[in-house]
Amino acid sequence: MHQLGVLTFHQCINYGSFWQTRCLVDGLRAYGADPVILNHHSDRIRRAEWRCALQPLLPVGTKREDFPLYASKIRKFVEAFASLPLTPPFALDNPADLEDFDLVIVGSDEVWNLRHPWYGGYPLFYGEGLAARRLASYAATFGSYPASKGLESYWADSLRKFDDISVRDENSRSIIKDALGLEPTLVLDPCLQFPETIPRSQDDSCVSSYLAVYGHSFPYWFQQAVRRSAASHSVSVVSIGYRNDWADAQWIDAGPDDFARFIAGARAIATNFFHGCVFSLVNTKPFVCVLSDYRCHKIHDLAQMVRAERHVVSEETPQADYDALLGGAPDPVTADQLASLRLRSRTYLNNVLN
Known part of the structure; x- marks a missing residue:
C-alpha cells in the first residue's frame, strides 16, 4: 500500500x-x-x-x-x-x-x-x-x-x-x-x-527588458492600455505560450521551465489567467489582470484573498492606474496576507x- x-x-x-x-x-x-x-x-x-x-x-x-x-x-x-x-x-x-x-x-x-x-x-x-x-x-x-x-x-x-x-x-x-x-x-x-520549487530567471541581463503577456483573447481596450503603459516604461511586450498579435514578440513554444523563468525575468505581467496572477505574486512582480467569463470566480477570489483587488482592471480603469500598477510591485499588505x-x-x- x-x-x-x-x-x-x-x-x-x-x-x-x-x-x-x-x-x-x-x-x-x-x-x-x-x-x-x-x-x-x-x-x-x-x-x-x-x-x-x-x-x-x-x-x-x-x-x-x-x-x-x-x-x-x-x-x-x-x-x-x-x-x-x-x-x-x-x-x-x-x-x-x-x-x-x-x-x-x-x-x-x-x-x-x-x-x-x-x-x-x-x-x-x-x-x-x-x-x-x-x-x-x-x-x-x-x-x-x-x-x-x-x-x-x-x-x-x-x-x-x-x-x-x-x-x-x-x-x-x-x-x-x-x-x-x-x-x-x-x-x-x-x-x-x-514557491521554492519554481525556477527563477538565470539571465540577469534580460531582467526588466520586457512586459510579459500571458493568456489570450484579451479585450481591445486592455491591449491598448497595456501597450501604452509598456511604451511609457520603455519595455517591449512579449507574449508567452499563445499568440497575441498585439504584442511585439511571440514565444509560443515555451516549456514549463521556460515559462517560470520568463515570468521571473519580466519587468511586469499582463494576464487574464489565474496562474498569471499567481506567478506575478510568486515573483513579487507588477501586474494587471482582466477578468474573463471562464476564470472570473477564481481570479476575483484570489485578488480578494491576498488584498490585490486593485490589480484587476476594467474598461473604466484610467491609464494612470495601469502605469502605476505596471510600474511598481504589489502592495506590502499583499505580502503580509500571503504570509x-x-x-x-x-x-x-x-x-x-x-
Missing part, C-alpha cells in the same frame, strides 16, 4: 496546471512524505487536450505557421510530465486497477468543476472508486461552476466521504458550505504555498498528514 497519492489534472498542456502539480508534490516531500501522482488515462481527454493546445484561440483559428510551435510546446510538456512521480497508468473511467493508498489528496486545480469542457463530471475526482483509507482535498476548486447553481446530492454525498476539505477560492468555499453544511479551510494554490495564508495552509497540511 502506498502511503500518499495525489489526484489532480497532471497532464494538461497548461503552465499553471503543471506547476501546481509539481509544487504540491515537492511541498509534500518537505513534510517527509513520499507522494505519487495517480496516473489516470483517457484517450478521449488526451485528444481533447491536444486539440485545444493546437487551437487555443478558437473560434479564431490557428495560423499555419503557428501549428509547429504549438506542437513543440506539447512535446515539451510531455517531457516535463515524465519527470513527475507517477503510478502505473489506469483508465480514468475504470480505476479498478489502481493501488490502495493510506491517504489520497485530491487537488489542486479545477478537480470539482462540473463545467470543465472534458474533465467535468468524472466521479473519480469526487473520491468515487479510490481505494484509500483517508481522503482529503488541498486547494481544490469548482472553477467556473458558480455557487448560485448549488450542488446536486450525488456530488455532495461523494464529498461527504472526505475526511478533510480545503479549497482555494470563496466560490468553492460557498459551494461546500451550502451543500455539506461545513466550513472548508481556505488555503493557497500550491504555487503560492511552495498569513501560508501559515493557515501549512497548519491544514500538518493536520492532514499527521
